[in-house]
Amino acid sequence: MKNSAEKYDLIVIGSGPAGLAGAFFAAARTAKVLLLEKENRFGGKLPISGSARCNVTNVLSPEEQANAFGKKARFLLPALKNFPPQMTRDFFKSRGVPIEITDGFHCFPRSGKASDLVDTLLTGCRDCGVDCRCGIQASELLIQDGHICGVKCGKQTFYAENVLLACGGKSYPKWCGSECGYNLARQANHTVTPLYPAMTGVHCMEEWPKECAGISFPDAECSIDLPGEKIHCRGELLFTHNGISAFAVIDLAGRIAQLLDSHPSVPLKINLFAAESAAEWQKRFSLWRQNCGKNTAGKLLTEYIPKKLIPHLVPQSETPFARYPADASKRLLANLTSLRLNAVNTENWHKAMVTRGGIELAEVNAKTLESRLISGLFFAGELLDVDGPCGGYNIQWALSSGVLCGQQIK
Numbered sequence: 001m002k003n004s005a006e007k008y009d010l011i012v013i014g015s016g017p018a019g020l021a022g023a024f025f026a027a028a029r030t031a032k033v034l035l036l037e038k039e040n041r042f043g044g045k046l047p048i049s050g051s052a053r054c055n056v057t058n059v060l061s062p063e064e065q066a067n068a069f070g071k072k073a074r075f076l077l078p079a080l081k082n083f084p085p086q087m088t089r090d091f092f093k094s095r096g097v098p099i100e101i102t103d104g105f106h107c108f109p110r111s112g113k114a115s116d117l118v119d120t121l122l123t124g125c126r127d128c129g130v131d132c133r134c135g136i137q138a139s140e141l142l143i144q145d146g147h148i149c150g151v152k153c154g155k156q157t158f159y160a161e162n163v164l165l166a167c168g169g170k171s172y173p174k175w176c177g178s179e180c181g182y183n184l185a186r187q188a189n190h191t192v193t194p195l196y197p198a199m200t201g202v203h204c205m206e207e208w209p210k211e212c213a214g215i216s217f218p219d220a221e222c223s224i225d226l227p228g229e230k231i232h233c234r235g236e237l238l239f240t241h242n243g244i245s246a247f248a249v250i251d252l253a254g255r256i257a258q259l260l261d262s263h264p265s266v267p268l269k270i271n272l273f274a275a276e277s278a279a280e281w282q283k284r285f286s287l288w289r290q291n292c293g294k295n296t297a298g299k300l301l302t303e304y305i306p307k308k309l310i311p312h313l314v315p316q317s318e319t320p321f322a323r324y325p326a327d328a329s330k331r332l333l334a335n336l337t338s339l340r341l342n343a344v345n346t347e348n349w350h351k352a353m354v355t356r357g358g359i360e361l362a363e364v365n366a367k368t369l370e371s372r373l374i375s376g377l378f379f380a381g382e383l384l385d386v387d388g389p390c391g392g393y394n395i396q397w398a399l400s401s402g403v404l405c406g407q408q409i410k
């Protein structure tokens with residue numbers, strides 16, 4: 001028999017930013033809400049995001065943010081317009097956690113503590129009467145005649161006419177990432193598109209970058225050198241024991257992982273000095289030829305490149321620059337401005353910050369985030385087939401999608 005204490009208007013599964021926002025906005029509209037979290041702590045990946053400082057959003061408009069998600073932009077727009085980045089900043093500020101724009105673009109809590117965001121959302125939930133329970137894993141959705149009616153957690157059953165799946169992605173299993181949410185969605189006959197580790201480093205076919213592990217370039221630009229691939233990533237580039245990582249490449253990882261399904265390797269093109277054009281390098285080469293021609297190419301380049309990289313990037317490095325052959329000069333220029341490396345893998349789920357792939361968007365109504373297959377079933381956050389680049393896009397999406405779901409609960 002159903003115990004009245006176990007009946008809710010909404011059950012939220014997952015207490016990351018998407019789940020907390022959903023629970024809060026539903027409860028603020030007087031809905032009776034149960035929030036379930038499988039871990040023994042609330043917050044999902046929020047507390048560890050942005051090196052525990054949390055890049056919670058950025059200064060872009062909803063349209064600009066949505067466009068950063070590429071072809072998925074149209075799906076994201078209703079949620080982002082409904083709760084845009086500015087509202088995120090206002091929301092936390094009005095609850096005593098001011099959000100600072102650190103570099104004219106990225107937004108972090110002024111306190112430097114991601115945990116302040118979790119505390120704010122959780123306190124808000126509790127103040128509105130959300131029944132917050134951690135250490136409880138939802139194991140089954142109860143569905144009757146195409147309508148959601150509850151959730152099973154092992155032997156316990158909770159009833160509600162609305163369920164929000166905000167279980168996050170598969171990445172970062174050591175913290176809370178899992179396939180739980182996808183399995184629950186599959187029970188409701190939802191399609192889960194192929195899953196790939198995203199926002200992480202890549203493994204290269206070439207051996208020499210591995211010998212240079214630890215060396216970094218502060219402002220590089222990396223792109224996939226295949227027809228039709230348009231993403232360019234700019235920022236720090238780090239050589240690792242497996243290949244390359246850091247901001248110049250991590251936003252390419254999800255796409256590289258997808259391409260590796262059909263390509264044995266993915267060619268990458270890297271400009272090691274994004275602020276310098278090929279013409280500027282050529283001008284510098286002529287000046288070197290005129291003014292410091294007795295110095296070897298290797299010696300001249302040490303001003304720009306760590307010594308360990310000279311043998312790999314500077315052909316005929318022992319040749320005095322006055323006698324540096326044209327073909328060596330051409331290869332040097334190519335290495336500096338469009339270095340070729342081949343990606344053969346990405347880092348695994350343990351290092352991936354985000355999951356590419358998830359609940360098929362065509363099966364979800366973008367205006368309400370309700371399932372088109374099961375009424376009363378909602379989706380928010382990273383569980384959906386949505387992943388944004390580095391820079392506060394993913395948490396903003398989690399919050400905006402959670403808010404939209406919460407507001408649907410009458």
Ligand SMILES: Cc1cc2nc3c(=O)[nH]c(=O)nc-3n(C[C@H](O)[C@H](O)[C@H](O)COP(=O)(O)OP(=O)(O)OC[C@H]3O[C@@H](n4cnc5c(N)ncnc54)[C@H](O)[C@@H]3O)c2cc1C
Pocket residue numbers: 013014015016017018019036037038039042043044045046048049050051054055056057136137138139166167168169171172176177178180181352353354380381382383391392393394395396398
């Ligand atoms: C190291 C790291 C740094 C990051 N930094 C940033 C950043 O600075 N800015 C940014 O925008 N993004 C960042 N991200 C990505 C961002 O954290 C996620 O995209 C975001 O947290 C997704 O929110 P979510 O609520 O959808 O899922 P999550 O935060 O993953 O939360 C999902 C929750 O659901 C729970 N759950 C799952 N299944 C069940 C179940 N069956 N029953 C009960 N509970 C369940 C999980 O335990 C988890 O707590 C980072 C990610 C990582 C890993």
